[in-house]
Amino acid sequence: METKNPPAGVIISPDTLRENRIPPGQSLTVKWPVLDAFGPPRVTAADWRLSILGLVNNPVDFDWEQFNALPRVQVFSDFHCVTRWSKLDNLWEGVSTRHLMERAGGVKPEAKFVLAYGYDGGWTTNLPLDEFLAEDALVCTHHNGEPLSIEHGGPVRLVIPRLYAWKSAKWLAGIELMPDDKAGFWERNGYHMNGDPWTEERFGSGW
């Protein structure tokens, strides 16, 4: 399969190195569909805040200026929506989730899961801590060199390349570190607690 050559210094998401980059049951899309439950909330860079809460040593909030002062990474990865489209060759830019956790004083040992909150009233998604802390996971402000549009979750969204795209919370408002798993919006409505596209973890595992 054709691969764009990502620029030097970029973190390469391991799934982009597979010989076949399209997971089972998925089809390639060239355009980038917009998908969300409630449509974009009214959040602009000026009033955006990100709260890191729960099982971290120093819960912390960032405003837009503080967030943009953090060191940045670029990640080259693929994006797989459970509605069966896959968009390859994305260059995301933002702050690594690992670095954000350091800024919150580090994750407490009891933390095992994460709940990500969107600004779109009540929307959440849950994921395992190790997936959240993967090297290619980031809190993202730019896609392919352009600021994220509001439709795609701007000013700031989560990007978790190794899981289905619903785990990549748009309009990110908060990140909560938790001891136990807790179903988010789609997970309460039948989607999988983990969401690995390569093993087709589309629908719930019964809890």
Ligand SMILES: Nc1nc2c(c(=O)[nH]1)N[C@H]1C(S)=C(S)[C@@H](COP(=O)(O)O)O[C@H]1N2
């Ligand atoms: N806050 C929030 N984040 C969200 C959603 C949502 O409804 N609200 N939808 C998810 C779903 S189902 C998908 S497939 C991706 C789609 O991202 P895109 O619209 O940028 O393609 O965002 C995810 N993140």
Ligand SMILES: [Mo]
């Ligand atoms: Mo989705």
